[in-house]
Amino acid sequence: MSTFEFDGAGIEFRPGQTIGAALVAAGQVSWRTTRVGGVRRGLFCGIGICFDCLVTVEGEPNQRACLVVAEPGLTVTTQEGTGHEHD
Amino acid sequence: MTRAVIIGAGIVGSACAEALTRRGVEVVVVDRSAVGSGTTSRGEGNILVSDKGPGTELSLAELSRRAWLEVGELIGPSLIELEEKGGLVVAQSRAGLEALARFATGQRAAGVTALDVGDPQVLEPRLAAGLPGAVHYPEDMQVQPVLAAAALLAAALERGATFRTGTDVTAAVRDGDGSLSGIRTADGQVIEADVVVNASGTWGGEVSERLGAPVPVLPRRGFVLVTEPLPPLVRHKVYSADYVDNVGSSDAGLETSCVVEGTRGGTVLIGASRERVGFDTTLSVPVVETLARQAVALFPFLARVNLLRVYRGFRPYCPDHLPVIGPDPRVPGVIHACGHEGAGIGLAAGTGRLVGDYVTGARTHESAGEWAELLPDRFAGPSEQQV
Numbered sequence: 001m002s003t004f005e006f007d008g009a010g011i012e013f014r015p016g017q018t019i020g021a022a023l024v025a026a027g028q029v030s031w032r033t034t035r036v037g038g039v040r041r042g043l044f045c046g047i048g049i050c051f052d053c054l055v056t057v058e059g060e061p062n063q064r065a066c067l068v069v070a071e072p073g074l075t076v077t078t079q080e081g082t083g084h085e086h087d
Numbered sequence: 088m089t090r091a092v093i094i095g096a097g098i099v100g101s102a103c104a105e106a107l108t109r110r111g112v113e114v115v116v117v118d119r120s121a122v123g124s125g126t127t128s129r130g131e132g133n134i135l136v137s138d139k140g141p142g143t144e145l146s147l148a149e150l151s152r153r154a155w156l157e158v159g160e161l162i163g164p165s166l167i168e169l170e171e172k173g174g175l176v177v178a179q180s181r182a183g184l185e186a187l188a189r190f191a192t193g194q195r196a197a198g199v200t201a202l203d204v205g206d207p208q209v210l211e212p213r214l215a216a217g218l219p220g221a222v223h224y225p226e227d228m229q230v231q232p233v234l235a236a237a238a239l240l241a242a243a244l245e246r247g248a249t250f251r252t253g254t255d256v257t258a259a260v261r262d263g264d265g266s267l268s269g270i271r272t273a274d275g276q277v278i279e280a281d282v283v284v285n286a287s288g289t290w291g292g293e294v295s296e297r298l299g300a301p302v303p304v305l306p307r308r309g310f311v312l313v314t315e316p317l318p319p320l321v322r323h324k325v326y327s328a329d330y331v332d333n334v335g336s337s338d339a340g341l342e343t344s345c346v347v348e349g350t351r352g353g354t355v356l357i358g359a360s361r362e363r364v365g366f367d368t369t370l371s372v373p374v375v376e377t378l379a380r381q382a383v384a385l386f387p388f389l390a391r392v393n394l395l396r397v398y399r400g401f402r403p404y405c406p407d408h409l410p411v412i413g414p415d416p417r418v419p420g421v422i423h424a425c426g427h428e429g430a431g432i433g434l435a436a437g438t439g440r441l442v443g444d445y446v447t448g449a450r451t452h453e454s455a456g457e458w459a460e461l462l463p464d465r466f467a468g469p470s471e472q473q474v
Contacts, residue, residue, distance in 0.1 A: 035316055035353055051395060062315040062393055082316045082353055 004074035006031070013070040020046065020053050020065030031055045031065065032079040056083050088113050091446055092270055092280040094256050094294055097127040098435040099424050100286035101236040104243035105158070106439030107284075110447050114248035115278055116240065117270075119255040123236040126288050126431060129400020131311060131348065131356050132232045133324065134433035137174040137224035138331050140190065141197035143460045144409055148430070149198065151437025152226060158235070158436050161242065167235040168351050174227030174324040176331070177207050177218055177385060184220045187328040191222045200226055213320050213386050227324050229348065232432045239439075251278075259283060259298040259418055267420025270298075282446050284422050289403035291411070291425030300415040302463050304426045306401035308362045310374050312382070315393045316353030324348045325385065330359065341374065345381035347389075354395065357382040359429070366401060404428040405466075412441050413462040414452045422446065423463050 003010040006023060013022035020043050023031060030040035032054050044052035046066045053065040057076050061083025065076075089112045093100045096118035107114050118124070134155055139145040159169040178184035191201040207214050207221040244250060255273035262268050269279040285302075287294040292304035330344040346358040360374045375397055383390045405411055405426040415421040424442050427434050441458060444450035455462055 082318055084315075084317050 002070075002072040004070050004072065004076055006076045007078055011070075011076075017070050018066055019055065019057065019063075019068045019070050019074070019076055022070050023065065031076075032083075033081060035081045038081075054083070055079050089282060089446060090115070090280050091282040091284060092117060092278055093284040093286055094118075094270070095125075095286035095288060095291075095425075096122045096236065096240060096250065096252075097125050097286065097288050098123065098232050098236045098239075098432050099288065099427065099438055100284070101239035101243070102158075102435040102439035103284050103286055103424055103442045104248055104439075105239040106443035107446055108243040108246035108248050110443050112443075112446055114243055115280070116243070116248060116250045117254040117256060117272070117278070118250075118252055121252055122240055123233040125290065126400045126402060127232045127236050129309075129311070129398060130232060130429065130432055131346065131358055132168075132230045132235075132432050133430070134228040134230055135174060135224075135324070135430065136194070136199050136226050137176055137201070137222075137324075138326075139194075139430075140331075141193055143457065144430070144434075145194070145197055145199070146457060147410075147412075147434055147437050147441075147461070150440065151434050152228065154436035154440055155228065155230065155433075158239065162235075162238045167238050168229070168231035169235070170229045170351075171225075172227070172229055172323055172348075174224040174326070175204070175207065175210055175221050176224065176326055176328050177214065177221045178328045179218060179384070181219055183328045187220075187222055187331075190331060200224065211322060211325055213388050214325070215385060215387055223323075228433075229324060230432060231351070235432070256294060257297055259300075259421065261299075261418070265419065267418060280420075282420050282422060284424055284442055284446075286424045288425055288427075288431065289401045291403055291423065295415075295421075295423065295425075298418060298421050300418040300421045300423075300463065302411045302415075302423055302426065303406055303466055304403045304411070305363070305405075306366055307404045307428065308360070308364050308367065308399060308401055309358060309429070310360045310371065310378065310397055310399045312357040312375060312378055312394050313396050313398070314355040314357070314389070315395055317349070317355060317392065318353070319349055320388065321347055321349040321355055321386065326359075327381065327385065341377075343374065343377045343381060345378065345385055347382050347386055355389070355392070357389075361402075361429075368399060370397060370399070402429045403431070407465070409461055410434060410438065411461060411463050411466075412438055413455055413458065414445055415463045416452060
């Protein structure tokens with residue numbers, strides 16, 4: 001199986017699977033913290049509407065994990081707050 | 088006790104409900120849908136003096152600004168996200184700066200605080216470099232319109248007002264002498280009232296016809312772009328000096344002038360387009376592209392920011408760009424409070440005060456004074472004026 005990298009660890013995925021689906025299948029249910037309360041978040045609606053499952057992909061924050069299709073070698077990282085704090 | 092039915096639970100109807108219950112009037116608010124479900128939830132929450140030249144609308148904006156601050160004290164400013172953040176109007180050319188400076192001079196004479204800013208980046212560090220100048224309006228404010236409408240309505244309900252959702256008004260009920268005794272709803276009920284307030288926003292024209300006191304209110308479509316949440320990078324309501332010209336324009340075609348502001352939630356809102364296309368809700372990609380391009384010209388960092396979504400709404404405009412506020416002599420008991428175009432949030436609190444005065448008799452059609460220009464009579468044709 002192909003893998004992408006999540007916070008340094010390898011995550012296996014099947015062709016066509018989204019980053020969010022692969023993370024949940026690997027037992028990872030949260031991958032960002034909220035902007036105000038710093039609370040952990042993962043999939044909620046799972047269909048691109050709620051913007052709860054945001055994650056940083058290849059350094060680009062605020063990608064919806066439930067919509068971005070996994071690719072071999074992608075670098076995915078937990079997103080803290082807006083993901084733009086360095087700006 | 089006077090009993091008033093308010094048609095519309097948008098920001099204006101809710102502000103009227105709060106103002107009327109404060110004066111001891113018995114209030115029933117009706118809406119065919121939910122609180123703030125029309126234009127109230129489709130704007131940006133502007134409480135502006137900056138885009139208004141001297142005249143009745145500016146006077147109403149100043150009255151309304153003070154009324155909003157009092158509403159903030161009543162409800163708690165943070166609950167409705169009321170922020171005295173100030174506006175910054177940015178010129179993008181030398182000619183634009185000269186026109187803006189003339190406009191600001193007139194406003195200062197009318198009591199507006201308008202401060203010349205040589206280097207706009209001092210107030211907004213993320214603005215593009217090299218812009219020729221700006222005017223800072225510290226009195227401009229922002230509010231979250233749906234929270235504000237709900238809080239105003241809740242304050243009225245606490246004082247004994249009632250609220251009926253899913254209620255479509257079909258007609259005014261009149262006594263033998265022609266004066267109003269209530270309204271009829273689509274399900275055949277009659278709600279008794281001494282006074283009916285038409286606070287139906289963009290649908291105020293249609294409602295006014297049903298009441299037998301027609302006023303011309305038409306839709307002017309606008310889109311707002313919403314970015315991903317960001318740290319606070321835009322501090323003021325920042326808009327291009329073109330905006331003032333576009334607000335007052337009567338051109339039917341598409342007009343766009345950039346308005347950029349941050350929200351408490353972190354998203355940045357980008358407006359403002361103006362089109363007269365009826366109630367067509369179709370997404371226009373060219374309008375979105377134009378607004379985005381204009382926003383990036385003001386704030387280059389936005390080029391790297393994702394848009395999450397686009398929403399649209401319909402501003403209620405009257406042909407002369409003034410709201411219609413006051414008693415309608417054609418149907419005694421009908422008071423209009425609609426047609427605020429893009430300024431309805433800002434003007435709502437003051438509109439509530441005026442309507443309160445008219446309902447209690449503290450002000451009458453004859454004693455409208457400085458607010459006479461807002462009365463519905465101004466639309467009447469020659470034959471109607473003789474009646």
